[in-house]
Amino acid sequence: MLTFAHSTYFHDLLAGFSAGVVIANSKGRVYASNPAAAALLGETPEHLAAPATARAIVGRTDAPRRLARFLAAPIKHGRKPEPLTCLYRHPDGRDRHLRLSASLLLENEKIFGILFEIDDMTEIFDLHARERAMLLGIQAAQHERIEGLGRFSLAVAHQIRNPLMVIGGFTGRLLRRHPEGDPDAAALSMILDGARRLEDVVRAVSRYATRRAPAPIMADPADLAIRAMAAARTRTGLAAPLVLDADTGLVRLDAPLLEELLTELLANALEAVAGRPSPGVITVRWRRRDPGLCLEVTDQGPGLPEDIRPFAFDPFFTTKAVGVGMGLPIARRNAEELGGDLELSSGPDGGCLAVVRLGGR
Structure with missing residues (x-):
């Protein structure tokens, strides 16, 4: 093999490889390399054969210990190492991402050498970086656009709220001066109802557009659910029995964000079961699910029809005769700010099932 390694044919064969190739004997001494390897490593073939050069090359990488173990695996342990990618500081001052792999050269089932292949992965890494x-x-x-839309929405809501308060206030005063049954009273009542509905829209838009960084604290999920149910009952004027199943113990999360989310889901559930x-x-x-937390809200209402499910989280979409349609968008927004998501589906026994999955806490 040694005679063949010094032949012209062998060196012409090595020169034909586009990848860098370095061949060492079973003791780790380099006895052959090709021009591609010399160019990738910034050393002449003669220098590559010197042990001092090998130590210098190892020292130019970002992982000298891993590279040393890679080189020692076939020499000391007689096994093929896993391919290795490292950052190499070329003598010309530029950094290159090199991928190294090794193959054992065997004769009569004995190792007589190791072939190291070096590939330049710099362009691929640069492409991924770009x-x-x-x-x-x-x-x-996108974040800037969302923030801009949020600021715009808040500004519009503020500008609407001021004249709206004037309209509602003076309409209320005029209405008090007209007895029931007065033709003008009916018209004033319609104006006042419209102003109140528009005020609800402005309030919902302001809540949806206002964003803040979560502030996690240790909280009791059962307590959050009880408070959210009380808020939902107050808002809707409706009531239904609540079954609470929470065995998680204290959890770390943003309590106000989650309570607001739960209030929206429970208000929807109360409205779904009303009148049945x-x-x-x-x-x-509440359940702990690796790696986080899972919250499920189930009602026994009519369920969520398939034809409206794709639009359930669209702002202002509502199936109610009088409604703003911002409850579920706010709930999903809160779930995302908590690092999770919100999904709606049919419940196991009918009705609607809302599932909130939160990340690890």
């Missing part, structure tokens, strides 16, 4: 920068740029632009011959119960279940 793609990542582009995606981060897109995300930043047998309203049934509303169930809130």
Whole structure:
């Protein structure tokens, strides 16, 4: 083999490889390399054969210990190592991402050498870096757009609220001066109802557009559910039995965000069971799910029809005769700010099932 390794044919064969190739004997001494390896490592073939050069090359990487173990695996342990990717500081001052793999050269089932292959992965890494920068740029632009829309929405809501308060206030005063049955009283009542409904829209838009960073604290999920149910009953003027199943103990989360989310879900559940011959119960279940927390709200209402399910989280979408249609969008927004998601589906026994999955806490 040694005679063949010094032949012209062998060196011409090595030169034909586009990847860098370095061949060492069973003791780790380099006895052959190709021009591609010399160019990738920034050393002449003669220098690559010197042990001092090998130590210098190892020292130019970002992972000298891992590279040393990679090189020692076939020499000391007689096994093929897993491919290794490292950052290499070329003598010309530029960094290159190199991928190294090794193959054992066997004769009569004995190792007589090791072939190291070196591939330059710099262009691929640079491409991934450019793609990542582009995606981060897109995300930043989207975030800025969302923030801009939020500021715009708050500004519009503020501008509407001021004249709305004047309209509602003076309409109320005029209405008090007209006795019931007065033709003008009916018209004034319609104006006042419209002003109040518009005020509800402005309030919902303000809540939806206002964002803040979560502030996690240790909280009792059962207590959050009880408070959210009380708030939902007050808002809707409706009532239904609550079944609470919470065996998680204290959890770390943003309590106001989650309570607001739960209030929206429970208000929807109360409205879903209202007016039914047998309203049934509303169930809130908390479970720890690796790696986080799962919250389920189930009602025994008519359920969520398939034809409106795709639009359930669209702002201002509502099936009610009088409604704003911002409860579920706010609930989903809160779930996302808590690092989770919100999904709606049919319950196991009918009705609607809302599932909130929160990340690890």
